[in-house]
Amino acid sequence: MNNKTVGVIGAGTIGSGVAQDLAQNGIKTIVVDVSQAALDTARNKIRQNIRLYKLYNKTKPIGNADEIMELLTFTTDYKELEEASFVIENITENWEAKKEVYKRIDEICPENTMFAVNSSCISITRVGSVTKRPSQILGMHFMNPVPIKPVVEVIRGFHTSAETIKAAEELLKHMQKEAIIINDMPGFVSNRLMTFMINEAAFLVQEQVAAVEDIDRLIKTSYGHKMGPLETADLIGVDTILYSMEVLYESFNDSKFRPCPLLKKMVDAGQLGRKSGKGFYTYSKELIY
Template sequence: MKIQVVGVVGAGVMGIGVAQNLAQTSHQVILVDISEEILDKAKKEIKNNIRFQGFFNKNEKAENPDNILHRIKFSTNYKFLESAEFVIENATEKWDIKKEIYAQLDAICPPETVFAANTSAISITRIGSATKRADKIIGMHFMNPVPMKPMVEMIRGYHTSDETISTAKELLAQMGKEGILVNDSPGFVSNRVLMLTINEAIFLIQDQVASVSEVDRIFKTCFGHKMGPLETADLIGLDTILFSIEVLYESFNDSKYRPCPLLKKMVDAGLYGRKSGQGFYTYNRAI
């Protein structure tokens, strides 16, 4: 049975992508964030993204962006999520924030509603412990940009039921995606490897081993990567990178996850990457 109504919590880069993808696959979406200003910005970005996507898919008949946007309800009120059959949470990688969000969701949503955490590193089992429905909590780690990435890293928490996994896979199929199911561990598979790679690449810049463009070029030309680690960092957001590596450092108590001081300095300076207009690159110009 098709899932009709999906809640999306968080209108940042990932939340915008998830909401857009859902609306483009004929789902009714309830996008929730803390301010009207954030939601207004999200609405404009989704509209621009749809038009941009249509520009590159000229051979396909594109749906009117306004029709797609009409399927998304933008709100600061969690109360509207009471009608959601499935909720995808995309809040920042801070446990105190996530814990509060799940307490609200647990109180508002029907008992049968599945909650999916679109998290980079936080334990799905820990998230489940913040609710009264641990069997209905699953990790769904989407890749950016969401509408263009066909694969999702799915994470089974300790209590996640087979029924929840089946429901999550069905929703992904409706979105035109597949899921690879892995077990719960901080950082899971993708970010346990990727965050170390990015963090070490930033150490290379700090230690003046190579320039930004040289580091990225080595990965693209020697290994065939579409993007280098520092370009990837700018795409994800350096603040998100720092949050994720700090979670890994705290979780494993292993010095190999120590955040690079240069990464901390850039985040303190507001150099978050693409979303702030400045990171390791400024409009493709290395700093």
């Protein structure tokens, strides 16, 4: 595989999952975050999740935890991305924050390095426009929990080259994942559908049409979903859902994407889902998977 070193920007839930998945498939990985505390948390979480992965995925053997952890470098120094041939960015769904990251790594990384935007809604074409390499920018929308999801939504921006798509497919194949290629449009496919359902479920709660548990049970039993929309919101993060809806609302100027006020209230109250211990449900402890 040509991608000998991959950079991962953002050590949150998704970024940690991407880094784990890369390392347990034998890929040297550099994890960058502005917070040393976030990096320390990610290191501990990844080690714990490797053990859990072995318990739940006996059909896909991986190396021991120490060997996998040796492939991971955790740093607050963006300059360490100079050796990366591929960078996967996973920071919050905020355009101003993402824009600054891409301007920064565009100056640091070699001219042949490719950038993958792990976004739920932000335009890949827009990201490419702030760099000197728009043909080497594409979207890679990983689903949570990353190590056990078999597919990745790969988004082709307006200028994304065939070579960049091919490199992404090869990298994902090495990670034992299938790439599903789609074209750039805010929300893409999975999040445009999923966040819309979650937002509407939040309106149902706000309007007291049904209890949280009943809404989720109806969707799971009626449609065969493994998780209900409100359980999914807690897993992803209520704040992430809100930011995604705000991007869709701004992008399409369509009232159907108006974020539910309840989501805003929950984010203001710090009720973000599993990562905060309380969202639509209350959690006795943080759940890894």
